[in-house]
Amino acid sequence: MVDYRHIRTGPRSRDRIELSDILLMHRATRAFLDADLARPHHGPTVVVSHHAPHPDSLTNRHAHLA
Incomplete structure (x- = not known):
């Protein structure tokens, strides 16, 4: 990936x-999510990332979510 030529480890x-x-970073993020999502709570759970679903990855039933 060309981005790796420009991204540095710190400011x-x-x-x-x-x-x-x-x-x-991925493992640390997964550990955080796993721990936080394991906490009991009422109601549904939604996790929002910085990536929206790509339309080609969704069935027609969920196409409106892209």
């Missing part, structure tokens, strides 16, 4: 981000 860092950095 003042000269180090390029690497796959291992992304994997660590």
